[in-house]
Amino acid sequence: MKYENILTEIKDGILYVTLNRPKQLNALNKAVFSELEAILKDAENNPEVKGLIITGSGDKAFAAGADIKEFAHFTVEQGKELSANGQRIFKIIETFKKPVTAAINGFALGGGLELAMACHIRLASENARFGQPEVSLGVTPGYAGTQRLTQLIGKGKALELLMTGAMIKADEALKLGLVNYVVPQEELIAKTEEILKTIMKQSPVAVAGVITCVDAYFTDGIDGFKTEVEEFGKCFGTEDFKEGTDAFLNKRKPNFPGK
Numbered sequence: 001m002k003y004e005n006i007l008t009e010i011k012d013g014i015l016y017v018t019l020n021r022p023k024q025l026n027a028l029n030k031a032v033f034s035e036l037e038a039i040l041k042d043a044e045n046n047p048e049v050k051g052l053i054i055t056g057s058g059d060k061a062f063a064a065g066a067d068i069k070e071f072a073h074f075t076v077e078q079g080k081e082l083s084a085n086g087q088r089i090f091k092i093i094e095t096f097k098k099p100v101t102a103a104i105n106g107f108a109l110g111g112g113l114e115l116a117m118a119c120h121i122r123l124a125s126e127n128a129r130f131g132q133p134e135v136s137l138g139v140t141p142g143y144a145g146t147q148r149l150t151q152l153i154g155k156g157k158a159l160e161l162l163m164t165g166a167m168i169k170a171d172e173a174l175k176l177g178l179v180n181y182v183v184p185q186e187e188l189i190a191k192t193e194e195i196l197k198t199i200m201k202q203s204p205v206a207v208a209g210v211i212t213c214v215d216a217y218f219t220d221g222i223d224g225f226k227t228e229v230e231e232f233g234k235c236f237g238t239e240d241f242k243e244g245t246d247a248f249l250n251k252r253k254p255n256f257p258g259k
């Protein structure tokens, strides 16, 4: 299916999702959100898709935030609605049962950083810049930036970035644990593919279980330890587990059926 603001392509099991509003530095408007939601739904049900790479088109931006022109005249109610909808869609990414990586190829600001933080793994190019500049516009982050940034880098540094609105460079983002790798821009997609392909060789059922367990750690009212017991137990009834153990015992590489 063709989208107006996002390019998609499936190759070797990877769905490439490229935000494609380069003139607006890939700013996230309502249309981007609804296209993203449709793409995720399709990816969830498409057995051809084993993992995702989300990136931005051009060499300047991953996404420079929510589209400021779009929300500039919003009312309190519209603001709440926009925030709830964005949070809901980013939660779909965070709990997605296939691995989702962000290849951050430039500015990841505001909603753009919030999108990257919802992904399971983040890689950045050397020119990438990160920040939550919302306070400079008179708003708080609305797509769970206050929550995920705190989870990822800790309260002290998160509060500093959130309250100053300052931008940081890729090497600092790496030191803070905001991204897993920093590479030259021309190597960004290849390095992301390498990580994703390593994950894709593992049991998809077990990988999905890991995502569920780690998410449980951060979900109020859910005991992550109990979730792990459940997920671990479930694995024993799967074909992936039979294949994985049989392959090990017979000294061969596993070929996981993903069920």
Ligand code: DAK
Residues within 6 Å of the ligand: 023, 024, 025, 027, 064, 065, 066, 067, 068, 069, 071, 074, 078, 079, 080, 081, 082, 083, 084, 086, 107, 109, 110, 111, 112, 133, 134, 137, 139, 140, 141, 142, 143
């Ligand atoms: N939205 C709309 N357009 C944007 C944009 C954005 N976030 N960021 C950049 N653009 C557009 C610029 O307006 C410009 O368009 P033209 O003027 O050419 O038409 C074009 O992209 C190129 O930008 P610049 O000319 O500014 O490029 P520079 O290299 O000089 O600067 C920059 C790059 C990234 C430093 C600069 O563009 C910049 O500061 N952009 C804004 C970054 C920012 O503040 N991002 C955070 C947005 S706030 C909410 C929910 C969520 C949020 C808010 C409310 N509610 C629930 C209501 C989330 C908010 C955010 O994400």
